[in-house]
Amino acid sequence: MLQAENNKMKTSTLLTHLSKNRITQNTVASTISIMPYSMIRAIIVVFSTLASSMGYTKTFDWLNNLQLSMLTLMPIIINVLFSFHWATKNKTSVILSMATSLTALMIVTGMFSNEQTFYLNTSIPISIAISIIVNILIEKISSATRVWSNNIFTNLIIPSTPLILVTLASIIIKFYLPIDLHNTYQSILGLIYPDSYLNGLIYEVVRGASWFLGIHGQLMFQDVGYEFIRQSNINIQQWERGASPLNILNQSFYDVWCSTGGTGSTLSLLVCLIFSNANQYKKLIRKALPLSFFNINEPLIFGFPIVLNPIMVIPFLLAPIVNYNIAYAATAYGLIEPMHYLVGWATPPFINSWIASGGNSTAVALQVFLIALGVLIYYPFFYIMERMTSLKISDATSRIPTIGDKSQKSSLDINLISNHHHLNEFDEITEAQNQIKKLTSSGDFILFFQPQVRVFDRKITALEVLLRHEDKNGKITPPYFLSFYERLNLMPEMDFWVLENAIYHARYKFKQFSGMTLSINISPQTITDPRLLVIVDEALKDSMPTGWSLEFEITESQKITNPEELGFVINVLRNKGIRVALDDFGSGYSTLSYLLKYRLDKIKLDRTLVTGLSLHQGGNFLKKVVHLCRTTCPVILIEGVETQKEYDECIDAGVDLIQGFLFYRPMPSDEVTKILLQDLIAPI
Structure with a gap:
């Protein structure tokens, strides 16, 4: 068990390090930013496919040309987006970064x-690399030119230097290196050209692995894809004429067997x-499911996520590799x-x-x-992810103050299923998980x-319950x-x-006092x-x-996201005899709307x-606030009163209750009991 926990922590650490890498972050940010563009293109492909199947040739041609044009522009857009995100994060000039990067890309492609x-003859890997x-x-x-005082000079040298260096590097590569770039590039592509069993495996791995950075694998190697589609068409036409056997591996093989729901068989x-x-x-399911039926998987890949x-x-x-091997074997053996x-x-x-099999039900x-x-x-890894993003903190239900040797633990089981669907939230979630683990291992909640x-009459009429953490050395946080x-x-x-344990305190620590x-x-x-x-019903059963x-x-x-539901719950609670107070009045989002919408028994004015x-x-301002609150609520409390002068002015303003250090600081239940024994309790 300990080893498994260590492995999970190592995996989380690895992911955290990867997500903090600047180049990785900016690459993913760029691919996420272009996702709407990519999905629009994919939807256009869906409609063009429907148009073709229904015989609308002109509509198909128009839509197909549109999606091809969008595809051609994609590397340029990613180049600009990468520069935008880099400059924004590093607080440099966005215009300078985008213009310089795009110009450099044109220099390289033009060379x-x-x-x-x-400038349209480029690819996504080259675009990102530039x-x-x-x-x-x-x-x-x-960074090197910040000490220079000549702003005009620095504004010229900062963009021109990268362009000069890129130009020189391109000239050296093209004219002075003893290699033929075109042949070298074709040789590299030949390693993943998926017309043989081994190359097909490599092709599946490579185009799937690129998604780790959010880069569409098929778009990365679109030159391979276009050529493979062309050769697949030729082979089928030759087979129909009886001039050639039908190849096992063609474009339909990969689309049908390896990309169900999209790359990765998602x-x-x-x-x-x-x-x-x-x-x-x-x-996520509502958004991803309709598109997955058309093999568009970006919402799932970025939403779950697969990326990083x-x-x-x-x-x-x-x-897809398992699918590839099973489908290949089934075809090779004639099944x-x-x-x-x-x-x-x-x-x-x-x-x-x-359709691809000619109507074969098998x-x-x-x-x-x-x-x-x-x-x-997928399921075992999905289960691991559930465990990785689930933090069991039932041990966080720490001991409450005891009566004799008797201690209570909450029966509530606290489970965390982190709701992260966005990469930029991962660090915050991991940090929160780590902090909670430190809390639960270093002490108890009290x-x-x-x-x-x-x-x-300066009598105590209520006790506010406040949560604290006590470490093993007795330090209260x-x-x-x-x-x-x-x-x-x-x-x-x-x-x-807190609710469960506060009621426990009232029953067993403060039961000798009434009317509170x-x-x-x-x-x-x-x-x-x-x-x-x-x-609540369970807690108040006794x-x-x-x-x-x-x-x-x-x-x-904190902002309310569903005010209608809140109003309904408040009414149900009040019908059960539970009072409802508004805390921190004057410090939040929707103060006045609370007064108008909800039935409140008490308003607590904020320390501000x-x-x-x-x-x-x-x-005078405090008097007007109290008068405003009095129109909708019978009891007004002000918190944070620390001096006699503040107390006198609060009385003059017409408040009913005072809470603050002038009278009492937050204290453990044993100290409260001693104070209550000296105080004659009376209801409001």
């Missing part, structure tokens, strides 16, 4: 092409997501015939195998089998309480760590733990969580002490209104 539209080189040179030159991964019970995949994911890239490469019709890559699964059955087999291949004092739980969508679990309010902070995530009402009431403080500083008392008209 090796005699066509008038030479942009990387140019932007690194710009960065180095900018339809099988989509099936895994569909059968998963995790809610965070539902939106050293775990999921394994089945992404393995599934199915070679594909003898070329179909567009956007033709849906099952339809493409039916071919369709084999495709169904391979999709199911792909599910079995509850503190801060009394709320009634103004006219404020709840800065809640930001980690919020980042991981774990606030409901934490709030449920137990006030618990609840985040907006929690108050709209469908589990809340069930957990009654509170005599005269006690439960109060939920809604943290107003207390600090504002020292300003001109600060006292």
